[in-house]
Amino acid sequence: MDFSDFFRHCSDTPLAPWITPLRQNLQHYVVPDRHGDYARWQAALDQLPDLTPSSVALNQAAVSAGAAGECDAQTRQQIEQALMGLHPWRKGPFDMFGVHIDTEWHSDWKWDRVIPHIQPLKNRTILDIGCGSGYHLWRMRGEGAAMTVGVDPSLLFNMQFKAIEHFIGKHPVFHLPIGIEQLPKAMRCFDTVFSMGVLYHRRSPFDHLIELRDLLRPGGELVLETLVIDGDAGQTLVPDGRYARMGNVWFIPSVPTLIQWMHKVRFKQVRCVDVSATTTKEQRSTRWMNFQSLADFLDPDDPTKTREGYPGPLRATIVAEV
Numbered sequence: 001m002d003f004s005d006f007f008r009h010c011s012d013t014p015l016a017p018w019i020t021p022l023r024q025n026l027q028h029y030v031v032p033d034r035h036g037d038y039a040r041w042q043a044a045l046d047q048l049p050d051l052t053p054s055s056v057a058l059n060q061a062a063v064s065a066g067a068a069g070e071c072d073a074q075t076r077q078q079i080e081q082a083l084m085g086l087h088p089w090r091k092g093p094f095d096m097f098g099v100h101i102d103t104e105w106h107s108d109w110k111w112d113r114v115i116p117h118i119q120p121l122k123n124r125t126i127l128d129i130g131c132g133s134g135y136h137l138w139r140m141r142g143e144g145a146a147m148t149v150g151v152d153p154s155l156l157f158n159m160q161f162k163a164i165e166h167f168i169g170k171h172p173v174f175h176l177p178i179g180i181e182q183l184p185k186a187m188r189c190f191d192t193v194f195s196m197g198v199l200y201h202r203r204s205p206f207d208h209l210i211e212l213r214d215l216l217r218p219g220g221e222l223v224l225e226t227l228v229i230d231g232d233a234g235q236t237l238v239p240d241g242r243y244a245r246m247g248n249v250w251f252i253p254s255v256p257t258l259i260q261w262m263h264k265v266r267f268k269q270v271r272c273v274d275v276s277a278t279t280t281k282e283q284r285s286t287r288w289m290n291f292q293s294l295a296d297f298l299d300p301d302d303p304t305k306t307r308e309g310y311p312g313p314l315r316a317t318i319v320a321e322v
């Protein structure tokens with residue numbers, strides 16, 4: 001895989017000192033075709049027609065390029081078919097020349113809950129851990145970010161990002177198909193770090209919080225969004241087995257517990273800015289993600305509980321500084 005645009009751009013940014021270690025860590029992604037589905041996904045990408053949109057919108061619910069009237073029905077069908085080849089689409093929505101990608105998640109709703117409470121993103125250098133398809137990376141750019149970097153080990157999500165970039169065009173917005181553990185330690189160079197929907201997947205929440213802290217420059221801001229339970233300081237749910245059918249959920253603290261954890265690893269100005277229950281309107285099956293979704297993971301007799309009998313998903317957004 002070719003990361004030359006990324007490295008060229010880095011040389012003029014706070015990431016410059018990290019180019020060599022990043023290059024080493026990305027080296028084994030030069031040949032992604034070891035992945036069984038790579039050829040099929042690449043064929044879908046190759047089917048995307050070359051079109052230049054008259055406008056691009058990064059600061060509205062559906063990240064968009066071009067309008068339906070800018071291409072004929074046959075071309076639109078070709079776009080739809082190619083994008084469908086990258087099913088399942090989880091994070092969005094997007095609109096490409098009138099092809100509306102109605103993703104499993106209304107990621108725009110999460111964005112609307114977060115954005116009023118954080119430092120303005122204009123001119124900032126931003127890292128998004130677990131960025132999925134990159135939907136929020138584009139929204140950050142829409143807020144005027146100087147550079148946004150997303151990391152997510154899913155190759156499919158990287159290829160979905162490339163499909164969107166194909167129409168939106170090149171911006172200082174980069175998607176790296178690596179996990180947080182493949183970033184150099186203690187980069188201390190980002191103005192804002194986002195970790196949304198990741199902490200509960202980590203076996204060691206403290207190590208994750210310390211890694212996030214050490215990615216930020218002094219005075220930088222962390223935006224942490226994660227599953228929580230209703231409860232007092234000291235309470236944490238460690239699901240026995242699955243949580244809402246997910247096998248990789250480890251720690252779900254109460255908000256006061258999470259705030260305590262963050263103080264313990266020396267975050268400052270820690271505050272909870274939002275707590276919202278995840279509904280089956282925000283996360284649901286669609287044509288673009290036709291597998292099971294939240295409604296199937298809740299108890300049919302009591303949708304306030306998961307299938308396993310745990311409290312249904314409740315998510316908090318915590319903002320803090322280093």
Ligand SMILES: Nc1ncnc2c1ncn2[C@@H]1O[C@H](C[S@+](CC[C@H]([NH3+])C(=O)[O-])CC(=O)[O-])[C@@H](O)[C@H]1O
Pocket residue numbers: 091107110129130131132133151152153154157178179180181195196197198201
């Ligand atoms: N080691 C890892 N390092 C980085 N990312 C990882 C790792 N392991 C898994 N992921 C990625 O973390 C993301 C978690 S989803 C949140 C998406 C977005 N942030 C959202 O808030 O909508 C959870 C949810 O559905 O809310 C997935 O895209 C994984 O591939």
